[in-house]
Amino acid sequence: LDAPLPFYLTSDKKSFAWPSVVERYPIILTQAIDDMHRTISSLPADSPKLPEGKKIIAGIAALKHEEQHDRVLTPLPDDGDADVKDYNDELKYWNEREGREITWFSGPWLYVECYLYRRLHSLFAQSEHWKSYDLFHRQKTDTFRSSAAAVNELAVRFGELVRDLESHKGLTRDAEAQKLLFLEMAQISLWGNATDLSLLTNLSYEDIQKLQGKEAIAKSAANILVNNLDKAWGFISQLKGGRIDFVLDNAGFELFADLIFATYLLETNHAQTIVLHPKDFGWFVSDVLPADVAHCFSQLRDSTFFTPEDRSAMDFLIERWMEHYAEGRIVIRPNHFWTTGHSYWRLPTCAPELHADLQESDLVIFKGDLNFRKLTGDAMWPRTTPWTNAIGPLATSGLRTLSLRTAKADVMVGLREGLEEELDQKDTKWAVNGKFAVVFYHDAKK
Ligand code: F6P
Numbered sequence: 001l002d003a004p005l006p007f008y009l010t011s012d013k014k015s016f017a018w019p020s021v022v023e024r025y026p027i028i029l030t031q032a033i034d035d036m037h038r039t040i041s042s043l044p045a046d047s048p049k050l051p052e053g054k055k056i057i058a059g060i061a062a063l064k065h066e067e068q069h070d071r072v073l074t075p076l077p078d079d080g081d082a083d084v085k086d087y088n089d090e091l092k093y094w095n096e097r098e099g100r101e102i103t104w105f106s107g108p109w110l111y112v113e114c115y116l117y118r119r120l121h122s123l124f125a126q127s128e129h130w131k132s133y134d135l136f137h138r139q140k141t142d143t144f145r146s147s148a149a150a151v152n153e154l155a156v157r158f159g160e161l162v163r164d165l166e167s168h169k170g171l172t173r174d175a176e177a178q179k180l181l182f183l184e185m186a187q188i189s190l191w192g193n194a195t196d197l198s199l200l201t202n203l204s205y206e207d208i209q210k211l212q213g214k215e216a217i218a219k220s221a222a223n224i225l226v227n228n229l230d231k232a233w234g235f236i237s238q239l240k241g242g243r244i245d246f247v248l249d250n251a252g253f254e255l256f257a258d259l260i261f262a263t264y265l266l267e268t269n270h271a272q273t274i275v276l277h278p279k280d281f282g283w284f285v286s287d288v289l290p291a292d293v294a295h296c297f298s299q300l301r302d303s304t305f306f307t308p309e310d311r312s313a314m315d316f317l318i319e320r321w322m323e324h325y326a327e328g329r330i331v332i333r334p335n336h337f338w339t340t341g342h343s344y345w346r347l348p349t350c351a352p353e354l355h356a357d358l359q360e361s362d363l364v365i366f367k368g369d370l371n372f373r374k375l376t377g378d379a380m381w382p383r384t385t386p387w388t389n390a391i392g393p394l395a396t397s398g399l400r401t402l403s404l405r406t407a408k409a410d411v412m413v414g415l416r417e418g419l420e421e422e423l424d425q426k427d428t429k430w431a432v433n434g435k436f437a438v439v440f441y442h443d444a445k446k
């Protein structure tokens, strides 16, 4: 149940996989060690966490050594988590498929990268006092703090939007303005995943009202290589009181942007329920853990964390979110499948209950790059491959899906003939630098 093509391998020097294993992962592990040192340095000398913390540091250092020396991937120890067998069976599967023991620098990139975070997690799972410690919390927090300007702006924008919807003036009546508003909100969520936030659409209330927002939207839409947002609007515009799921990606600014999009869907009554799918443990550094949602609220509330330009706009937004959350319209639903190494080609077979739950949803939104890699199996598709071929079983799975992705890894599909060559001429890093995006909508409920 895998894509019938070779996968991106970490040995592929032309792909972003190679600098990832050679440079990026050792840096991530070094930062992890640094984080642990900082945490244990503030513990009292007699803390029971101290000896265990030191043991974890030694474990991360050993993992870094294995990684940098291109050792074979070893089975996970039985650390008590339910997914150990699953990871180890998959490792066996790859070893058999490749006819050799795969190593850090010569394995399928998707599996190797997931395995890295699972190995890190194992060190904490085996401890007594560090089980729920988030190794990447500091980094996530620092990055969020540095996006203060964009956060402030969106908070103000959101306040205007809700007030406008409530007064039932202007926007709500005009079909064209409604569509522009949807495009703006969806693009805020899309570009929230970018490395370069300058691409975020910035519409003022007046812009939208006068429909001048078209220009700003068109400008940032120019970097969206395939854009199915019109199709998605075709569905959402007629949806009333539905359920919309977000398979989340990163904490901090992206989560903030996703919550703005989600709240827009609730406030306009297109959705009655929003289901958020976070990760179970520190994942690809910045991914959302359940606790990050609460952190996001408390950081926004804390005037020493962000100095809000408009405290009342921020408070209004938080109050609104808390209300939706308290009344069960925003739900957080973890599932261990999201932190396996499986591509979503295997969702129906490896996670049938999760699949059945997602079938209940009116629309499942997959955020970000890793979700896109999993949707397409991280296989070396010709870049003009139709979306419905690239997502395999999900094309006929009974799910209605929307993938919002800024491109940070090599896999890419759905491009029109000749576009890849045009992009190569302009920018050799176009596929991985996070400046370009793709939006795919597919309705497999029909
Ligand atoms: O491109 C670097 C990388 O770590 C990829 O390996 C991974 O797919 C991606 O970034 C994660 O990005 P995102 O947070 O958008 O899923």
Ligand code: MG
Binding pocket: 249, 250, 284, 286, 287, 368, 370
């Ligand atoms: Mg991520």
